[in-house]
Amino acid sequence: MxxxxxxxxxxxxxxxxxxxxxxxxxxxxxxxxxxxxxxxxxxxxxxxxxxxxxxxxxxxxxxxxxxxxxxxxxxxxxxxxxxxxCEGCAGGTYSSAVIVHAHSDYQDLTDLRGHRVAINNWNSHSGMNALRHSIAPLAEGKAFFSQVLVSGGHVLSIQAVAAGRADVAAIDSVTWALMRRYHPEASKILRILTWTAPAxxxxxxxxxxxxxxxxxxxxxxxxxxxxxxxxxxxxxxxxxxxxxxxxxxxxxxxxxxxxxxxxxxxxxxx
The missing domain is CATH 3.40.190.180 (Cypl, domain I)
Structure with missing residues (x-):
């Protein structure tokens, strides 16, 4: 060894x-x-x-x-x-902030049907698995989004939504809190639509x-x-x-x- x-x-x-x-x-x-x-x-x-x-x-x-x-x-x-x-965390659990552009008209998850989602990667709980769990009851067994953009990281997903390359992303609550605390520029033009279930x-x-x-x-x-x-x-x-x-x-x-x-x-x- x-x-x-x-x-x-x-x-x-x-x-x-x-x-x-x-x-x-x-x-x-x-x-x-x-x-x-x-x-x-x-x-x-x-x-x-x-x-x-x-x-x-x-x-x-x-x-x-x-x-x-x-x-x-x-x-x-x-x-x-x-x-x-941080917000979205309780005890030993965390959730994902489902973020959209601050000026968008989305009111809830159903409004995202047919729009573009950014995920950090396919094996992420916070960016993919938790969001899949939230969308599944709405999808009716069909594709829900028009496009899935794999950004490569939560910060890159934040940037994709801020820049308009994606309409929504699920961001781990700790990353979201850290970005809002230390680099608030992108997060200022975004808002939380909802939170995923805790895990x-x-x-x-x-x-x-x-x-x-x-x-x-x-x-x-x-x-x-x-x-x-x-x-x-x-x-x-x-x-x-x-x-x-x-x-x-x-x-x-x-x-x-x-x-x-x-x-x-x-x-x-x-």
């Missing part, structure tokens, strides 16, 4: 990387306090997050709950659910092969970091309040959303 790595890619926006690094330094200190060996000094950032998620040397990461329950179920095990301090927040996870001893120590360290007063300022900048212990079955909600859409004859967002 090579050197252990860690990654926290989910909210690692360019303007927050210094805060994400500071947050990792705090987590790493608590991991070392638990006696874990070879804790990485720095995060590993690569363009292909899935390569890190599948890396056998991964110690801890954050991923999306939908791929956790689908293509990554043989790779990762959820260990802690973050609790965020467990994006999990911190370990490799599926991690033994129970390691799992428990990582979980304990994360919960301690989430309550550490010395890390309160960086947690605030990241909209983070703390953690709830969890395990992978707690993310069954993601598969429930999918199966409910399928039962209504809407297996693919379209």
């Amino acid at each position: 090579g050197h252990l790595i860690a990654s926290l890619p989910q909210y690692d926006l360019p303007f927050l990387q210094a805060d994400t690094d500071a947050w990792w330094q705090g987590i790493a200190r608590h991991l070392r306090d638990q006696g874990l060996p070879d804790v990485p000094d720095h995060l590993t950032r690569i363009e292909d997050n899935e390569r890190n998620w599948r890396n056998p040397n991964l110690l801890v990461t954050q991923t999306c709950g939908y791929p956790l329950m689908t293509e990554l179920q043989q790779d990762l095990r959820a260990v802690a659910t973050p609790v965020f301090n 467990p927040s994006l999990p911190y996870a370990v490799r599926i092969e991690a033994d129970e001893h390691t799992f428990q120590k990582v979980q304990t360290a994360l919960i301690a970091a989430g309550a550490d007063p010395d890390l309160a300022a960086v947690r605030d900048r990241l909209q983070l309040k703390g953690f709830i212990p969890c395990d992978t079955p707690d993310y069954q909600t993601m598969l429930d959303f999918r199966s409910q859409a399928e039962a209504l004859g809407y297996p693919v967002l379209a």
